Amino acid sequence: MEKINERKFSLASHGSSVLAGFRELYQTELLSDVCLVAEKREFRSHKTLLAACCPYFRSMFSIDLREKEETTVEMHGTTARGLSAILDFLYSGDLTLNDENKEDVLATACYLQVDAVIDMCCSYLRENIHMNNCIGIWNLACALNLHELKDFAENHVTNNLIEASQSDDFLELSCDQLIVLLSNDWVKATDRELCEMSDKWVARDPKRSEYLDEISSILNIDSIPAEDNFGIPATRPLGGEHVARRHDSAETARESTICRASREVVLAVGGRLMYNERPAVQRTCVSFCDVRSPDGDKPWYEMTQIPIRRRNYCAAVLDDEIYVVGGREWDKEARGYDRWSAAAFCYNLRTAKWREVSSLSTKRSCFSMDAIEGNLFAVGGDEDHEDTSILSSVERFDPIQNLWWPCSEIPDGRRCQASCVYNNRLYVSGGWIKRTEAAFSLTLNVNMSCIPTMSATVYCYDPLTDMWSERSAMHVARFSHAMEVYSGRIFAIGGYTSLSRTHNEPLDVVECYSPERDQWSFIEPLRVPAGLCSAVVVEGYMTVLGGDQSTCE
Structure with a gap:
């Protein structure tokens, strides 16, 4: 039946009026049907409002629990101060926080699952964090499993660790929390300062000496000189038995540490x-x-x-240090990258300092380099502009001796190849290679052995035997591609294919190699073709970075 002249009216203030009415009933204890007790203090309340505003009370009074029928409920796990503030909020929508009640209110809000109050408390703590309370806030967030507040407080402690370590709260950190701080890659503190902090923390409780080995494995103890005990008594944990493992490197101990743990x-x-x-x-x-x-x-x-402007070099990480080797340096007179280089530089992630190390025996560019068992292996490349300059030589760098040593040559000299390490063996694929036999053009009478050939061949190098062995070739010849190991397989990714001597086309082709079966297979291609790309496995995924999607002329 049609409704004639129907109109709906709304009173905007009705909700606030109802809440104000409940507030008056709460203050006068009229019509209350439940009494909440915390630390022997009684709060006479109304089940209907509590259930409407709080999921915890809704479950308590609507499910067949013992408290559903009771008129008095003991609120174990809450404080009187915290419960009082929460009830005031439920009846009025207003919350007052200060240094006296902040922890009680937040803990009670988490217990009662009052999300709005939790957000207000976290906002208050973030706004009022400082050196004297940052560790306390971190501890509170850890205890209440508040991840965002925990990360915020942890970052604040990390960024101000020197000042924060002066507070009494620092000595009450758990071992796990101390390890988190010591393990942070970018903490702004020297190894000396971190060692002093750790000594102070361990000295607080004799039982903490059981954590010495774990702490020492994080600290850069070996970089602190034996004669520099920085005022710590020999009886102190890290100043005693562990000093013997230090060597003379005073410069490292004075520098700000950047990377100190696995991350x-x-x-x-x-x-x-x-x-x-x-x-x-x-x-x-x-x-x-x-x-x-x-x-x-x-x-x-x-x-x-990078210390010197260059291109077509190789970079690798070995023992928390970045090595940048070879390539072509910028020639100011020629205004181009026309000066082949053998220079090698090393960046220490702990001290944030570059240093020059021993140069390659042969200047080389467009080569490949990988780290295996504490050594670097540089393979192939070229030594000048000429096509005949493709190298087959291989060098091994020993960082302890600071020397490059010759290794067995790769059977086919090559440049612009890709390489990776699997099971402590070096795999090298593709690139431009020297022709292995002289073939003469009947029409041009040109020695074709001078012209490089794009390759799909794959070789495996075993450092223990210093021998190369040929493996099954890829299906697609390519150069300037990426190789990466993931889940026991080797992947050849992207790169270029040569359509003519002056025309190179980027590839989207990805091949997967099984070392056990010595077999290549195609897998899903890249979304876009990419030459000169890189690949890395991180967080359980293989990621392809950068690259050139344009055709090269």
Whole structure:
């Protein structure tokens, strides 16, 4: 039946009026049907309002629990001060926080699952965090399992560790919390300062000596000189028996430490910035991406600059140090990268300092380099502009001796190849190779052995025997591609194929190699073709970074 002249009216103030009415009933204890007791203090309340505003009370008074029928409920797990503030909020919508009640209110809000109050408390703590309370807030967030507040407080402690360590709360940290601080890659503290903090923490309780080995494995003890005991008595934990493992490196002990523990950080070394219809700009910076960052975009941060402007070099990480080796340096007179180099530099992630190390025996560019069992292996490349300059030589760098040693040559000299390490063996694939036999053109009478050939061949090098062995070739010949190991398989990713001597096309082809079966197979291609790309396995995923999607002429 049609309703004639129907109109709906609303009173905007009705909700606040109802809440104000309940507030008056609460203050006068009229019509209350339940008495909440915390620390022997009674709070006469109304089940209907509590159930409407709080999931905890809704479950208590609507499910067949013992409290459903009772008129007095003991609120174990809450304090009187915290419960009072929560009830005031439920009856009025207002919350008053101060240094006296903040912890009680937050703990009670978490217990009663009052999300609005939890958010207000966390906001209050973030706004009022300082050196004297940051560790206390961190402890509180850990105890209440508040992840965002925990990360915020942890970052504050980490960024101000020297000052925060002066508070009494620092001595009450758990061992796990101390390890988190010592393990942070970017904490701004020297090894000397971290050692002193750890000594003070251990000395607080004799039982903590059982954690010495774990703490020592995190600290850069070996970089602190034996004669420098920085005023710590020999009876102190890290100043006694562990001193014997130190060696003379006073400079390291004085520098600010950057990387001190295992943490997944992706490093990008150099490269070129490509602009539409503009020349490429060679980058000289080293950047890192912290994959544990809570930011969704995983931002990149600049760490340092490569000492010498260069391109077509190789970079590898060995024992918390970044090595940048070879390549072509910038020639000011020629205004181009026309000076082949054998120079090698090392960046220490702990001290944030570059140093020059022993140079390659042979100047080389467009080669490959990988770390195996504490050594670097540089393979192939070229030594000048000529096609005949492709190298088959291999060098091994021993960082302890600071020397490069010759190794068995790869059977086919090559440049622009890709390589990776699997099961302590070096796998090298593709690139441009020397022709192994002289073939003469009947029409041009040209020695074709001088012209490099794009290759799909694969070789495996065993450092223990210093021998190369040929493996099954890839299905697609390519160069300037990426190789990476993931889940017991080797992947050849992207790269270029040569359509003519002056025309190179980027590839989207990805092949997967089984070392056990010595067999290659195609898998899903890249979403876009990419030459000169890189690949890395991080957080359980293989990620392809950068690359050139344009055709090269």
